[in-house]
Amino acid sequence: MKAFGIGCLWFGSKCIENEGDVERFDPEEHLAAIQKSLEAIPNLSDLKIDRPENLSIAVSFEAADDDDEIFPVIPNVQIKFKLYLPKRIQDQIFKYRESLTDSEHFEVLIKYGYRAAVAFISYSASVPPTSPADCVVVVRKYLEQQVNKNNKTVDFRTLGPSPFHVDFLFEAAHDGESIDRFRFVDSSRPGTGYGDITVEYNRDRFSSIDAAWVAFTNEMNEQIENYYVAVQCRNAVMSCTYEVEEHLNSLLKLQMDSGLVAFLSRFWKAPSKTRDLMISLLEAERHKLTSTRFLDECRRDGLIKEGSPFSAHTVRRIAEQNDRLPVGQIGEVVRLFEERHLKKLEGGVVLVAGVLGGAVGAIVTLFLGR
Structure with missing residues (x-):
């Protein structure tokens, strides 16, 4: 089986400070900068960036924090790599508790749609891990440390909730004939924090769990992207x-x-x-x-x-x-x-008019008296 977590992780550009910079943004240079940044990360391997022949920018993606930075989304780009994170590093990342991924080897898949980027972070498991969603946290924070450190061009960012608040498992269904391709089995308990969902696939429709995983991420990507747009x-x-x-x-x-x-x-x-x-x-x-x-x-x-x-x-x-x-x-x-202010304003005008009228009358009387 696979354990996995989901988040919204992407690579922004520090060269973009306003909307005018988006027009001068070069997707080719940006992808090259991403590749260079990832290749410099310790413990990262098997990096592969799949991209369409013609690159474009679909939308200027705004982050969820207070700095109102603008980030480009390059549609149909897919970034894959493996990351080795020893338990010691994972526990340092969490600081106040230990990591509950029960693994040190992670596969990262970031798929860019037209409105947002979706990250699937997975790993192999022989038994259900304690908290698969923790893998999103450790990978996210490790990449933030490594990519954003002394980097003048690429900015690794996140839109919360990342992780999506569910611990996911992915495995073959025992009764494959009763499902078409995939089904969600929700075993969450109310009031216990993150949900627990097992994604089951029809083993008769796929040659391997890896083939099923590729099909699942392709089918679900747009639904998850829409969630992060929401x-x-x-x-x-x-x-x-x-x-x-x-x-x-x-x-x-x-x-x-x-x-x-x-x-x-x-x-x-x-x-x-x-x-x-x-x-x-x-x-x-x-x-x-x-x-x-x-x-x-x-x-x-x-x-x-x-x-x-x-x-x-x-x-x-x-x-x-x-x-x-x-x-x-x-x-x-x-x-x-507004009505109250207008009434006060009208009252003030009447008062001022009365005072001015009285003053003018007194002046005229005084003048005529002479």
Whole structure:
């Protein structure tokens, strides 16, 4: 059997700092730089980079962290290699606990689609390991250390969750006639952390476990890629949600403060803060519409598969975040703030007009009295 974990790992370029640099990006030079970086890594062997004849950039992939870096995705590129990581190194990577992969030899396969890159990290096992997903952690962190160390061109990056929160096994089904090619057997227990899923293949359809593995990674790659696109959509909505919360808290603080200074602050600052809140709400709504449209496209193209854990997680990631931000209710709060400010503004105008009218009347009376 094989044990494996899944993640979103890819090689970015440190030469890209803004969208203008993407247009000048050379995929040939980037792949050459990736190869050079990997060949310099100790314990890495059997490196192979499969690529189409004509290279292109499909999309500028944005990372999930705060630096807003842009990373190119080069479609249909496949990077394969083997990595030997002694138990001692694995335990150093985890720091606070030991590694539970039960192996020191890993096979890494990174497949670039059109929107994201998917990594399958696997190894042979005679019995089910304690935690196959740990292999993603040790490989990811080791490559981060090795690739990003003193490298001026290539940047190894990750989009979480990496690992995908499931410990996977891959083996032949005992009742092969009852399945077509592959099936998922979910033995997860609620409340125990990562899920446990065994992928069974029909031994009559494949000459070996390696042949079945190649077919499985090819078939599942797009589903997993869509899951990580859904993660990007969720992250975009989540970022807007945090901004909305910050602006809303700032507005509430303005309303709760008392005194003359607070009154003047409300009068002058409330409009701009309300505008910022509205902009964040509109951005969130835009990202929610993008998420919903993406999900509809997946359904239309038949990429939401019944019984697939990747499809189930894709739907869940988008649904959970889209339901979290009550745009309509917060919009009502914004409307109330604006109405309140307009009333204060109208009252201020009337007061100023009254004061000015009285002053003008007094001046005219004084002038006529002379």
